[in-house]
Each structure stands twice: as C-alpha cells, then as structure tokens.
Amino acid sequence: MLTTLHSDPVVATLTRLLSAEDQQDVVRAFAAAGVDVHGEYPDLGAAELAERTKDVIMSVSREGGELLYLLTRAIQAxxxxxxxxxxxxxxxxxxxxxxxxxxxxxxxxxxxxxxxRGAQESFAAAGLSDTIELRLGDARETLKDLPETVDLLLLDGWLHLRQSILELVWPRLRPGALVVVDDIDLHTDLDFAQSFLAHLKDPATGLLTLRLPVHQGVQVCLKLA
Ligand SMILES: C[S@@+](CC[C@H](N)C(=O)[O-])C[C@H]1O[C@@H](n2cnc3c(N)ncnc32)[C@H](O)[C@@H]1O
Structure with a gap:
C-alpha cells in the first residue's frame, strides 16, 4: 500500500531537504551564526537566536521522522x-x-x-499545503488559539521554552494524546532541561513517559487522563 509518506512528491521533497542537511556541518553552521553549541546555552532571546540560525537545517532525524509518522498513524491523530x-x-x-x-x-x-517561507514552498512541493497551517511568530502567542482538541504535540523549538509551550497547549490535549519531545539528550546539565524532564516524569503531571534511543533522544509521553 502506498502511503502519502512514500508518494513521489513527499519523497522528493524530503530527499531534497534531508540531503541539504547531510551536506551541512551543523556545529560549524552554528559557530558561523555566533552560537557555540558546545558552550553555554545561548543567552539570547528566542527571536535573536532564530535570526542568527536562520540558515541552519536542524531537523528531526530520518528515524525520528518515521517515528512521528508511525505514532501519528497509530493514534489516528x-x-x-x-x-x-x-x-x-x-x-x-x-x-x-x-x-x-x-x-x-x-x-x-x-x-x-x-x-x-521556505517551509511553505516545501509544503506546496509535497502537495501537503492543505493539511498544514503555518503560523508565523512566537509560539507563546501563535499557539494561544487552538482547536478544542489536540491529538499530538511535537516540541522541537528552543529547549528553554518547551515547558511553557507544553503548559500552554496542555488544556487542549485529549486523554490519550501524545507529546513528543525531540533532542531530549541535549543540554541535560542545565537547570531548565532537568526541571522539564522532571516535570514530564512527575506522576502529578499526568503523563506516562519513555525515552527512545532515536538520534539525540526522543521522549514520548502519553497523556493519561
Ligand atoms: C530544531 S528546529 C525545528 C526543526 C523542525 N521541527 C524539523 O524537524 O524540521 C527549532 C525551530 O524552532 C524555531 N523556534 C524557536 N523558538 C520559537 C518560538 N518561540 N516560536 C516559534 N518558533 C520558534 C526556531 O526558529 C527553529 O527554526
């Protein structure tokens, strides 16, 4: 059975984007942007960090992407x-x-x-524009208005903002929804990363959570009720 993921326009678009990422040295790309990925977590505002890294492709891995496809299908999101x-x-x-x-x-x-803009062009090339609503702006504002029920949340923006975005979207997540956190293994020595992981694992939060050894760690969480 041919899935959309394996259809020609999606394969061609993903191949183009992922090949471009393969050719990029991400550490050098960050360094060129004035951000030392091995140093302190950059003490810059979210917008300044986004501006400086605007040419850096830093996506989920191929395996991570396939995991997202699988999970989204599995819960019929x-x-x-x-x-x-x-x-x-x-x-x-x-x-x-x-x-x-x-x-x-x-x-x-x-x-x-x-x-x-680049993402919108890729969505069109893949034939998926009608399924995607891209909101330009800061997630802390753009995600305030959401549909009544959300089935799956992917947290892949700046690490130090992830807990606040989870809290913003939380009331909309249905029981049985999934929260997927990419790159959970990054900056684990920092306070915000530790307190976010502790929040995910705290039974009072209401999640069942597991780290999967995919690329730089993918944390998959199930909202229990
Ligand atoms: C790791 S990349 C996302 C990769 C993408 N999910 C993928 O797999 O192709 C993080 C992105 O989040 C964006 N970002 C960071 N903070 C944001 C915020 N507060 N609101 C909206 N976007 C933000 C950055 O500009 C950056 O492009």
Missing part, C-alpha cells in the same frame, strides 16, 4: 500541533500521517520569516 517548524521536515512527516488518517490539520509555528 487528526489535529497535530508542532512547536518549531524550521524548514518543515518534521511537519512533512506529521502531515503525511494526518492525510493518511483521513485528513485533518497540522498547526506548526515558526519565528523566523525566511524559514517559514
């Missing part, structure tokens, strides 16, 4: 929210799954305008 579009690679995996679930919407949000 029709409404998905993504924090951090970048060039739209993860969005293409999510939207392919939503289409194959019978249709719905991926609401994704990006702070940096050039990246958002």
């Amino acid at each position: 029709r409404t998905v929210v993504e924090f951090g579009t970048s060039f739209g690679i993860s969005t293409l995996y999510l939207a392919s799954a939503v289409r194959d679930n019978g249709g719905g919407r991926v609401i994704t949000t990006e702070l940096q305008a050039d990246k958002a």
Whole structure:
C-alpha cells in the first residue's frame, strides 16, 4: 500500500531537504551564526537566536521522522500541533500521517520569516499545503488559539521554552494524546532541561513517559487522563 509518506512528491521533497542537511556541518553552521553549541546555552532571546540560525537545517532525524509518522498513524491523530517548524521536515512527516488518517490539520509555528517561507514552498512541493497551517511568530502567542482538541504535540523549538509551550497547549490535549519531545539528550546539565524532564516524569503531571534511543533522544509521553 502506498502511503502519502512514500508518494513521489513527499519523497522528493524530503530527499531534497534531508540531503541539504547531510551536506551541512551543523556545529560549524552554528559557530558561523555566533552560537557555540558546545558552550553555554545561548543567552539570547528566542527571536535573536532564530535570526542568527536562520540558515541552519536542524531537523528531526530520518528515524525520528518515521517515528512521528508511525505514532501519528497509530493514534489516528487528526489535529497535530508542532512547536518549531524550521524548514518543515518534521511537519512533512506529521502531515503525511494526518492525510493518511483521513485528513485533518497540522498547526506548526515558526519565528523566523525566511524559514517559514521556505517551509511553505516545501509544503506546496509535497502537495501537503492543505493539511498544514503555518503560523508565523512566537509560539507563546501563535499557539494561544487552538482547536478544542489536540491529538499530538511535537516540541522541537528552543529547549528553554518547551515547558511553557507544553503548559500552554496542555488544556487542549485529549486523554490519550501524545507529546513528543525531540533532542531530549541535549543540554541535560542545565537547570531548565532537568526541571522539564522532571516535570514530564512527575506522576502529578499526568503523563506516562519513555525515552527512545532515536538520534539525540526522543521522549514520548502519553497523556493519561
Ligand atoms: C530544531 S528546529 C525545528 C526543526 C523542525 N521541527 C524539523 O524537524 O524540521 C527549532 C525551530 O524552532 C524555531 N523556534 C524557536 N523558538 C520559537 C518560538 N518561540 N516560536 C516559534 N518558533 C520558534 C526556531 O526558529 C527553529 O527554526
């Protein structure tokens, strides 16, 4: 059976984007942007950090993307929210799954305008524009207005904002919804990363959570009630 993920326009678009990422040295790209990924977590505002890294492709891995497709299909998600579009690679995996679930919407949000424009072009090339709503701006504003029920949330924007975005979207997440956090292994020595992980694991939060050894760690969480 041919899935949307394996259809020609989606394969061609993902191949183009992922090949460009393969050719990029991400550490050098960050350094060129004035951000030392091995140093302190950059003490810059979200917008300044997005501006400086506007040419850096920093997507989910291929395996991570396939995991997103699989999870979205498995729970038959029709409404998905993504924090951090970048060039739209993860969005293409999510939207392919939503289409194959019978249709719905991926609401994704990006702070940096050039990246958002590039992502829109890729969504059109992949034939998935009708399934994706890209909101340009700061997720802390753009995700305030959401559909009544959200089935899956991907947290892939700046690490220090993830807990506040989870809290913003939380009332909309249905029981049984999934929260997927990419790059959970990054900056684990920092306070905000530790307190976010502790929040995910705290039984009082109401999540069942597990780290999967995919790329730089993917934390998959189930909202229990
Ligand atoms: C790791 S990249 C996302 C990668 C993308 N999910 C993918 O797999 O292709 C993080 C992105 O989040 C964006 N971002 C960070 N903070 C944001 C915010 N507060 N609101 C909207 N976008 C934000 C950055 O500009 C950057 O493009």
